Amino acid sequence: MLKVDVEKSLKAFHLNTRFECESSGVIALFGRSGSGKTSIVNMLAGLLTPERGEVVVKDRVLFDSSKGINVPPQERRLGYVFQEDRLFPHLTVRRNLLYGWKRAPKTERRIQLEQVVEMLGIEALLERHPGKLSGGEKQRVALGRALLANPSLLLMDEPLAALDQARKEDVLPFIERLRDEFDVPIIYVSHSMEEIVRLADTMVLISDGRVEAVGAVDDVMGRLDLRPLTGRYEAGAVLSARVSSHDNEFALTELEFGGGTLRIPLLDVPTGTLLRLRIRARDVSLALTPPADISIQNVFKATIVAIGSETGPQIDLRLEAGGAAVWARITKRALMSLKLEPGREIYAMVKAIAVDRHSLGRVTGPDRFLSGE
Amino acid sequence: MLKVDVEKSLKAFHLNTRFECESSGVIALFGRSGSGKTSIVNMLAGLLTPERGEVVVKDRVLFDSSKGINVPPQERRLGYVFQEDRLFPHLTVRRNLLYGWKRAPKTERRIQLEQVVEMLGIEALLERHPGKLSGGEKQRVALGRALLANPSLLLMDEPLAALDQARKEDVLPFIERLRDEFDVPIIYVSHSMEEIVRLADTMVLISDGRVEAVGAVDDVMGRLDLRPLTGRYEAGAVLSARVSSHDNEFALTELEFGGGTLRIPLLDVPTGTLLRLRIRARDVSLALTPPADISIQNVFKATIVAIGSETGPQIDLRLEAGGAAVWARITKRALMSLKLEPGREIYAMVKAIAVDRHSLGRVTGPDRFLSGE
Amino acid sequence: SPNEGRADSSVESVTLFAAASTTNALAEIVELYKDQSDTRVRTVFAASSTLSKQIVNGAPADLFLSANERWMEHLIDKAAVDPKSKRALFGNRLVLVVGPNNEAESGGQHQKLSPSLPLGEILGTSRLAIGDPAHVPAGIYAKAAMQSLDLWDDYSDKLAFSGNVRTALALVERGEAAAGIVYETDALILPKLGIVGTFPPGSHPPIIYPLAIVTDRHSKAVEDFYGFLAGPEAAKIFARHGFSPSGALQ
Amino acid sequence: MVSLTPMELEALQLSLRVAFFAVTVSLPLGIAVAWILARYSFPGKPILDGIIHLPLVLPPVVVGYLLLILLGREGFLGQWLYRLFDITLAFTWQGAAVAAAVMAFPLMVRSIRLALELVDRNLEAAAFTLGAGYWNVFFTVTLPLIAPGILAGSLLAFARSLGEFGATITFAANIPGITQTIPLALYSVIQTPEGELAALRLAILSVALSFAALAISEILARRLRTRMVG
Amino acid sequence: MVSLTPMELEALQLSLRVAFFAVTVSLPLGIAVAWILARYSFPGKPILDGIIHLPLVLPPVVVGYLLLILLGREGFLGQWLYRLFDITLAFTWQGAAVAAAVMAFPLMVRSIRLALELVDRNLEAAAFTLGAGYWNVFFTVTLPLIAPGILAGSLLAFARSLGEFGATITFAANIPGITQTIPLALYSVIQTPEGELAALRLAILSVALSFAALAISEILARRLRTRMVG
Numbered sequence A, B: 001m002l003k004v005d006v007e008k009s010l011k012a013f014h015l016n017t018r019f020e021c022e023s024s025g026v027i028a029l030f031g032r033s034g035s036g037k038t039s040i041v042n043m044l045a046g047l048l049t050p051e052r053g054e055v056v057v058k059d060r061v062l063f064d065s066s067k068g069i070n071v072p073p074q075e076r077r078l079g080y081v082f083q084e085d086r087l088f089p090h091l092t093v094r095r096n097l098l099y100g101w102k103r104a105p106k107t108e109r110r111i112q113l114e115q116v117v118e119m120l121g122i123e124a125l126l127e128r129h130p131g132k133l134s135g136g137e138k139q140r141v142a143l144g145r146a147l148l149a150n151p152s153l154l155l156m157d158e159p160l161a162a163l164d165q166a167r168k169e170d171v172l173p174f175i176e177r178l179r180d181e182f183d184v185p186i187i188y189v190s191h192s193m194e195e196i197v198r199l200a201d202t203m204v205l206i207s208d209g210r211v212e213a214v215g216a217v218d219d220v221m222g223r224l225d226l227r228p229l230t231g232r233y234e235a236g237a238v239l240s241a242r243v244s245s246h247d248n249e250f251a252l253t254e255l256e257f258g259g260g261t262l263r264i265p266l267l268d269v270p271t272g273t274l275l276r277l278r279i280r281a282r283d284v285s286l287a288l289t290p291p292a293d294i295s296i297q298n299v300f301k302a303t304i305v306a307i308g309s310e311t312g313p314q315i316d317l318r319l320e321a322g323g324a325a326v327w328a329r330i331t332k333r334a335l336m337s338l339k340l341e342p343g344r345e346i347y348a349m350v351k352a353i354a355v356d357r358h359s360l361g362r363v364t365g366p367d368r369f370l371s372g373e
Numbered sequence C: 001s002p003n004e005g006r007a008d009s010s011v012e013s014v015t016l017f018a019a020a021s022t023t024n025a026l027a028e029i030v031e032l033y034k035d036q037s038d039t040r041v042r043t044v045f046a047a048s049s050t051l052s053k054q055i056v057n058g059a060p061a062d063l064f065l066s067a068n069e070r071w072m073e074h075l076i077d078k079a080a081v082d083p084k085s086k087r088a089l090f091g092n093r094l095v096l097v098v099g100p101n102n103e104a105e106s107g108g109q110h111q112k113l114s115p116s117l118p119l120g121e122i123l124g125t126s127r128l129a130i131g132d133p134a135h136v137p138a139g140i141y142a143k144a145a146m147q148s149l150d151l152w153d154d155y156s157d158k159l160a161f162s163g164n165v166r167t168a169l170a171l172v173e174r175g176e177a178a179a180g181i182v183y184e185t186d187a188l189i190l191p192k193l194g195i196v197g198t199f200p201p202g203s204h205p206p207i208i209y210p211l212a213i214v215t216d217r218h219s220k221a222v223e224d225f226y227g228f229l230a231g232p233e234a235a236k237i238f239a240r241h242g243f244s245p246s247g248a249l250q
Numbered sequence D, E: 001m002v003s004l005t006p007m008e009l010e011a012l013q014l015s016l017r018v019a020f021f022a023v024t025v026s027l028p029l030g031i032a033v034a035w036i037l038a039r040y041s042f043p044g045k046p047i048l049d050g051i052i053h054l055p056l057v058l059p060p061v062v063v064g065y066l067l068l069i070l071l072g073r074e075g076f077l078g079q080w081l082y083r084l085f086d087i088t089l090a091f092t093w094q095g096a097a098v099a100a101a102v103m104a105f106p107l108m109v110r111s112i113r114l115a116l117e118l119v120d121r122n123l124e125a126a127a128f129t130l131g132a133g134y135w136n137v138f139f140t141v142t143l144p145l146i147a148p149g150i151l152a153g154s155l156l157a158f159a160r161s162l163g164e165f166g167a168t169i170t171f172a173a174n175i176p177g178i179t180q181t182i183p184l185a186l187y188s189v190i191q192t193p194e195g196e197l198a199a200l201r202l203a204i205l206s207v208a209l210s211f212a213a214l215a216i217s218e219i220l221a222r223r224l225r226t227r228m229v230g
């Protein structure tokens, strides 16, 4: 169980954050720049002291103003991966990695150097100093260092923000492996929806120091009222689907979801795996009759549930396909000429290549979400 | 006329750049990080001295190693907007703006403070020091300062790179106004295809210190052989189209191009204006027969010219629509099932909202391009 | 004796604080004493005033040899020296010296100076070096002598003060000052300097060098050396350096 | 407040004059040297750097002695100064100022050099592209940017000059009203067995002066800093 | 090479001993004070800062005099030291070391403080989250990171101590073999007529020593720097 209920005034900024969720899998903190994400993570780590409130991680009370409890950071046993690497420049990579490991209680050293080094592919770096590593290498070492402290929870504050796209692609798979191979829950701060969809199970939406929503990533992303916070440009729906088969000839993977079958570029996951995928509204087109002879691979029946009321040339439609929510963004002109209205049955078309690996994530445990405000 | 023919060795890096083009409108220097763009701009500005070669701007020889000419930077009269702002921290915004203006010959002070301040909307900042301005404000002041030096050419080295997306949107329109309202040619360095499409007329493609291509933006972007340099993820075609009418009811603008009519979100430009627009391959779908009752607004006839040979699930097709080149990216499965092959006539479908303002640019003067290597 | 800071505690050592003007003579005496005793003698030379002040503040001196009565009396007042041990060793005279290249008429130490002394000519644009009359004995004597010859008022702005008499001498030797007022004994160690003349004994208080043992520093080694300093062998050396015998005092 | 004795007043005035001249005369040279050290690298640079730092680590009396050998009336340079221009530095307040300037020079150069090294040279490049020539850039960009460093360096040098003792007493001797600055006056009275009170008064004067210099330096530095981010 | 006379050798050994003790004994205090100045802000901070900088700008003789008043056998503290522990600092080599330490202290503190201010405190925060306690973080992160600053400060202080004159001659006097360091010995021989050669020899010894200190400091600083990015 993870419980955060903290309050603090930072000059002009007032933070008053309350949420509770199961402490397993990846919990994403999402919010605009300056919304208070780093401050929350620092309070979890003990680097910032709340004025009032309570912090409980895995049933261990780390902070409780009413009882005067404030566990110092060095005793909290939370691994922290910072936005910048923060590696110790005077120590070799090996000694950086072992810094937290050596200080962890002997009985809790489940994760060992060899494992982590192998997983992160940093054998060759061990005797070097961090100064001359590339950005991606540094961040991998930072991941390893936090992990080797054998923490009860990993905090990651935009660990990819300082990297360019190529470096990001370098590090992301390691975060995925770390999530999948080690049983350490992760709090992941990001304002990149791509990263969150790819990594997270639970999502905490922060705005101006307050929690706007807590829940499974698909639920929070699907809520129309949260659009101003989750972003219009990125509008879309997250849906869960199960891998049903692989088509090696055309390098495609077939997924089953409530509304039917989806074909997407080939994935290296076993059939049966439950995936979370994000379909952006702008990639969805509509047809009144099942279109024939077109290159679009994914066509499924859906019902129009709601029609947005945006001004401007385009409009968002909420569809329902076999229980799954899907968004479509079309022109008003199309809306009129096709005479679309709520309740109408239509065919939704999604190009296979629109669902790329950036918009895919694995569901590690269902129903992590407990409660929130 | 702009002529750059320079050679220099910078430690491990050898720069050998030769191109010539008309010095009007916006000339984009595009290339990977480390390809030598900044070095070229510095040589134009006189901040870096080539080992050999010639630099001619508007028929004025600024550098000629064979004649021993090397005009010092302070006499070149080229305005330089740097990646970071480089404003003078000890001077007010007003005195920053006037720094170059005061030093320009009296007879050449066509552009005045009031004009620039009004255009950039920085009246309120004039008496402040740069230290406390936001990133976007700083960069606007930097634009104004370079412009007020009344240069014969403006150099901009990734002027938006240090800004986040919101700040970028803050500054981009000012660069457009500056391009449209003042008759100063601009050399614009960027590795953002969006910015280049939006701003530039001519494009110089740099790779590893050498010029790979020079030409109108659409031509360079359309070349298959340059794909490794222009980028696959961004693959697409740039085509020129003329505004034919506005549809205020649906907030759409209609454009005519070789292949027919295109509907895109409403633009605030007079009919008749020549525009450059970028259609990304991933936004183009194909149909064998003219599809009916679909939300997609843009359907036009095209002929398959060439089929790529990529591995993986997707494949790029080059289409020709009334003389204009268009790219489509579809799955191999669709290629097979539709039995597509070169020469075949098909219908290309493009969602109206796929062509947003990020992928539009105005053509200021046709045929600026002269020659290159 | 409690000799603090001593490097080798197995060897007894005696520390003598002595007026700067006795530097050369004492060096010879210490050298001689080495042949007679295992005691290591350490000498510290500075203006008598400086040394007196340091002894009051606890400086590790066993013996003090002053260039005037005043600073010895000061120590007696402060109970810093044993008054019973005080004895005048010898006297001295005050001379006007000029640099090697000075054209001034040098009458030697037997020439008596008078108020008609052409000090302005001798000095030119340069200065007259004397001990700081605020505290240095040589300076106090010099000021008195100049006053009695009516030179003080005219030349008090042409003076250069030194921290002790030897500094004044060095300034003349180096040509930084055209002339200086020093003890006769000082002038004699630099034959290349010209002695313009000697100040008449009545023009300044008598120049007397008293010696005393510092309070609580009595020990066999100290008393031995004290005796040696006051003895005939030392007296011979002092006399050779030009100091007047104690019998001639008063 | 107790008023100063004429001797104290004289020493105070002299100290201020010596320190003022020591700083102002050496400032342009200090800037030039700092510039060379910060901006250029050449074969003899470590040696130049070492020589400039010497007064910081060399005993002041050694510096005074070297000055005497060099600039004394019979010194290598001094005899020419005297013969050709009738200038004598030893025993003059100008000599005291020279001694103070030499001793304070490394502190001044260090401060200015540090400031220069922190100057963003890109700002100078920007000024060039805006049409400013070399000197123009120096006076309108570089100099204002290093002003805090110059100020700090000058005040440190000023304070150091106020306190200079060893080199001054060796090179310029101790002449009341001419070279007897506060430290030298204090030294004189400390030697005087009955000078306790006078010594204490001078010591207090000295401490007050030093504190004032430090405080002014701090205030000015802060003002400059806020102006910068104004 | 010409060999040193016993007096020179004694002065050299004494100088090195005094400077070594001055630096090693004051180093822990210097680190502590630099820490307080770099990390905390409290009401009296500017005053503490001022007091610590005082020896830098105060005339050395004043410092010596104040030490005498404070630590002399009749001084405020000194009389207790003497009565209770039979310790006398004035006129001993330990006193010379105290004088040198006090004079060099601001230089040492400045260097260390600067280094401390440049330390990325985020690295310390990172170390906390990795389970290291306060002292552990200090010794495994902070101290290694400021090592170059400590080194530079120590060497500067060492060099400054080698050259200390005014405070030493006032507080510890000029006693051969006990407090007569090289600068004091040089002062003595300068005063002595015909001491030119001896003075020159000592001056050269002094210059050589200072150069050596500067050079070692430079070399060590460079080595530390490369180790850091190694």
Ligand SMILES: Nc1ncnc2c1ncn2[C@@H]1O[C@H](COP(=O)(O)OP(=O)(O)OP(=O)(O)O)[C@@H](O)[C@H]1O
Pocket: A010, A011, A012, A013, A031, A032, A033, A034, A035, A036, A037, A038, A039, A040, A191
């Ligand atoms: N020590 C502080 N003093 C004053 N204000 C602070 C402090 N730390 C943070 N703030 C303010 O609190 C707000 C939240 O900051 P925080 O760093 O937690 O945001 P964030 O969500 O992590 O932003 P970003 O995505 O940019 O990292 C900001 O307005 C910031 O300016």
Ligand SMILES: Nc1ncnc2c1ncn2[C@@H]1O[C@H](COP(=O)(O)OP(=O)(O)OP(=O)(O)O)[C@@H](O)[C@H]1O
Pocket: B010, B011, B012, B013, B031, B032, B033, B034, B035, B036, B037, B038, B039, B040, B191
């Ligand atoms: N002064 C220099 N000394 C040595 N190498 C240099 C120097 N300046 C640039 N280079 C090298 O020259 C190459 C080109 O650098 P340049 O800054 O011109 O690239 P760029 O295209 O502007 O890159 P970016 O998009 O990252 O700004 C790089 O490999 C760089 O490391």
Ligand code: MOO
Pocket: C019, C020, C021, C022, C046, C047, C048, C049, C066, C067, C131, C136, C137, C138, C139, C163, C164, C165, C166
């Ligand atoms: O005490 Mo002296 O010998 O007059 O300098």
Ligand SMILES: [Mg+2]
Pocket: A037, A038, A039, A157
């Ligand atoms: Mg943050």
Ligand SMILES: [Mg+2]
Pocket: B037, B038, B039, B157
């Ligand atoms: Mg660049």
